[in-house]
Amino acid sequence: MTDNRRDNDIETTLIHGVPGPPDGYGATLPPLVYSTAFEHDSAEDMEAVFMDRQPGHIYSRLQNPTVQKFEERISASLAARGTLAVASGMSAITLGLLAMLKAGDEIAVGKYLFGGSYSLFTRTLPDLGITAQFFDPRSPEAAAELITPKTKGVFLEAVANPAMVVPDFSAYREICEGAGIPLLADASLLTPYLFDADRLGVDLAFFSASKYIAGPASTVGGLIVDTGRFPWHERERFDFGDLKRLGEQAYLTKLRKLLMAGVGPALAPMNAFLLLLGLDSLPLRMDRQSENAQAVAEFLQGHSRVRQVLYPGLPDDEFHHISKAQFKNNCGAVAAFRLADKAACFSFLNRLRLVKRAVNLGDTKSIALHPASTIYGTFWPHEQEQLGVTEDMIRLSVGLESPADIIADLDQALRA
Ligand SMILES: Cc1ncc(COP(=O)(O)O)c(C=O)c1O
Secondary structure: OOOOOOOOOHHHHHHHOOOOOOOOOOOOOOOOOOOOEOOOOOHHHHHHHHOOOOOOOOEOOOOOHHHHHHHHHHHHHOOOOEEEEEOOHHHHHHHHHHOOOOOOOEEEEEOOOOHHHHHHHHHHHHHOOOEEEEEOOOOHHHHHHHOOOOEEEEEEEOOOOOOOOOOOHHHHHHHHHHHOOOEEEEOOOOHHHHOOOOOOOOOEEEEEOOOOOOOOOOOOOEEEEEOOOOOHHHOOOOOOHHHHHHHHHHHHHHHHHHHHHHHOOEOOHHHHHHHHHHHHHHHHHHHHHHHHHHHHHHHHHOOOOOOEEEOOOOOOOOOHHHHHHHOOOOOOOEEEEEOOOHHHHHHHHHHOOOOEEOOOOOOOOOEEEOHHHOOOOOOOHHHHHHOOOOOOEEEEEOOOOOHHHHHHHHHHHHOO
16 A cells, blocks of 8 residues: 555656565666565564564565565556455456445446446346446436445446447546445556546556557566545445444455455556566557547548547547546547448458457557457347447557558458
8 A cells, every 4th residue: 555645756666666575686776576475473463464463475466576566566656545456357356346335225326338347347246246337438417327325336338338438437437436336447448657546536446467468478467456436435325344443445445355355356566567567558558549540530520431430530530529538638549430230341341450359458559350250249239239339330449650650551451
């Protein structure tokens, strides 16, 4: 846990974090501590660490020094109350929700979602007695109408994958504050660099670290960030039992001590180390990839074979102004576009030479896929429709290559 303070700009904090104890070597990189177990000087010390009376490490499913460095770097960059790093973006969302929801609870959810999150809300959580109520994130009033005494939060994708819908966070912040419930956002497409969760009024932010943080797609990982805005212990809707005595740390403590201990999706130390390396160049990559995406989206918009481009960077996009205002004048580097039909999408994908046919985004390499036949392939047609996924849609994650080369490849593939 870091103190709730950010002295430097985020570009600096993502590289330097907060000063830690000397490692004895003067190494400029954090130590990679590959150990599951940690020895204690005495049985008394061991008890004190277990009982939280003394800092220390116990076992790497609960916390590891390298993973902790990664968590502290994220907390410092977002001036957050605390962060838990886990094995994947999906385990971050699942664990983060399980720490605040129980059978009988409801959660209001923006209906445009990544496929894994949609499955979680419509398949897994209902089996546990938790109901997701969907609304169109364009309409905060629709979300407000769904809130009942059983509603425990509002969940949104900051830029919906792949529908590219962007909610107006100030409206949701007001609704959640009025109802005394937390505002939750998955900002994987933006990363902590572009998504200043606290300023936007978000209480819990989720990030798939597998995307831009990892960069060249080396590592799967996820983050749960408690920004520090929500007074968990003071809200009647949340019952933290004994942990209530920990005050504002009740949620994070439950997350680590119960959920992490009991479910166990630990981030491996090596993966935390690779993700820490990714943080150094994250702003540079995000800015360049977004610039490339802007050039690519403009090219696609002018192409006769492309029926529609969904990218908030385009001046006539429905979410252009809100995206620029909320995300540091940046619109990210993922776009979607529509061709004539599924056959045209497949023919386009099959002709690509530089852009990869793969299931990832945020990679340094440009990547394209057909969402309807892959990530969303097992959902019913009415579900695909709800998610904004159509048969004629391609999702494109724009990488770090020269924009001229990306555009040349797209152009030759579109000519088919
Ligand atoms: C918006 C969003 N959230 C969550 C995830 C899941 O992340 P991970 O693959 O790290 O589990 C993804 C993956 O594509 C995503 O796009």
